Amino acid sequence: MNVNSLIKKTKAYEIFSGDKKNGTLSHATLIVCDDSELLETYLKVFVKTLVCDSETFCDNCRVCRLIDSKQYEDVKFYPENAKIVTKDIDDLVEKSYLKPLEGDKKVFVLVNAQEMNAQSQNKLLKTLEEPPKNTYLIIGATSTYTLLPTLLSRVKRLDILPFLDGDIIDALSDDCDDLTKLKSAVAVSGGKVSESIKKYQGEEIKEVENLVLNIFTKMKSSKDVAFFSSKINKENIKDVLGVSSRLVSELLRCKSNCVTKSTFTNIEAIADVYTVGALLHFSEKIREIEKNLYFNGNAQVASDSLLFGLLEGKYKWSK
Numbered sequence: 001m002n003v004n005s006l007i008k009k010t011k012a013y014e015i016f017s018g019d020k021k022n023g024t025l026s027h028a029t030l031i032v033c034d035d036s037e038l039l040e041t042y043l044k045v046f047v048k049t050l051v052c053d054s055e056t057f058c059d060n061c062r063v064c065r066l067i068d069s070k071q072y073e074d075v076k077f078y079p080e081n082a083k084i085v086t087k088d089i090d091d092l093v094e095k096s097y098l099k100p101l102e103g104d105k106k107v108f109v110l111v112n113a114q115e116m117n118a119q120s121q122n123k124l125l126k127t128l129e130e131p132p133k134n135t136y137l138i139i140g141a142t143s144t145y146t147l148l149p150t151l152l153s154r155v156k157r158l159d160i161l162p163f164l165d166g167d168i169i170d171a172l173s174d175d176c177d178d179l180t181k182l183k184s185a186v187a188v189s190g191g192k193v194s195e196s197i198k199k200y201q202g203e204e205i206k207e208v209e210n211l212v213l214n215i216f217t218k219m220k221s222s223k224d225v226a227f228f229s230s231k232i233n234k235e236n237i238k239d240v241l242g243v244s245s246r247l248v249s250e251l252l253r254c255k256s257n258c259v260t261k262s263t264f265t266n267i268e269a270i271a272d273v274y275t276v277g278a279l280l281h282f283s284e285k286i287r288e289i290e291k292n293l294y295f296n297g298n299a300q301v302a303s304d305s306l307l308f309g310l311l312e313g314k315y316k317w318s319k
């Protein structure tokens with residue numbers, strides 16, 4: 001996975017690297033990103049930027065490599081075990097008074113800081129308020145609900161927003177041979193990389209892709225609705241909608257003779273069956289169903305609205 005390219009495109013990184021360049025880096029930065037599994041990987045990019053001598057970071061020098069393997073003497077990652085406990089913070093506070101061993105700064109990294117209890121957070125406050133010279137804290141959290149206002153007021157907050165689908169595809173395409181499957185996986189993962197990888201590695205997304213293609217090619221009348229409806233359930237409904245939405249946008253692109261090749265095979269044949277009006281109607285319909293599903297969580301209603309909506313659109317906007 002090409003993490004660097006992904007992170008370097010974020011506003012959070014632009015601000016952070018700009019601050020480094022101008023010598024205005026805050027001693028405590030809170031990086032908020034809802035991907036708990038990849039948080040540490042993302043934080044390493046910021047830590048390397050902070051410590052490496054290159055303008056942003058080289059990702060190649062001894063320091064960068066040691067940070068990646070969490071073995072650089074002047075960068076300490078917490079939690080020591082599964083989650084941050086008071087003992088970790090005691091250790092951090094104690095070590096923050098020691099001089100850096102290798103370079104000119106010391107960095108403490110807290111991963112999944114949202115799990116810290118109030119006692120740990122209170123212990124951290126003094127270090128945040130009066131950090132020992134050349135000491136930096138990079139605090140990563142998936143959300144800020146559990147963080148005390150006193151802590152939040154002492155850090156510079158940077159948010160990593162959900163990534164764009166195209167950027168995730170670029171970052172993962174070297175590791176994922178099946179581009180169609182990757183695109184479907186990303187389309188149903190809400191801009192979250194760990195989710196995209198999980199969907200790509202599972203078999204379900206391929207099944208959903210086939211199901212959606214069958215719905216678009218084989219569903220002829222309301223008699224077929226019961227059959228397809230039985231294949232959709234609360235586990236796969238979100239993915240069915242996500243893949244349908246991607247298929248519809250690729251069909252629309254195909255209709256407009258866009259040169260980018262679709263990853264769905266036989267897309268031209270499917271595009272032949274639908275008019276642009278029908279496709280635009282589907283696209284709007286799918287968005288509406290996704291919104292309703294978000295509020296009422298009823299998979300059956302969503303599935304029926306999708307299937308009947310497709311039939312309705314197909315005939316209403318037929319040639």
Ligand SMILES: [Zn+2]
Nearest residue numbers: 052058061064
């Ligand atoms: Zn480097």
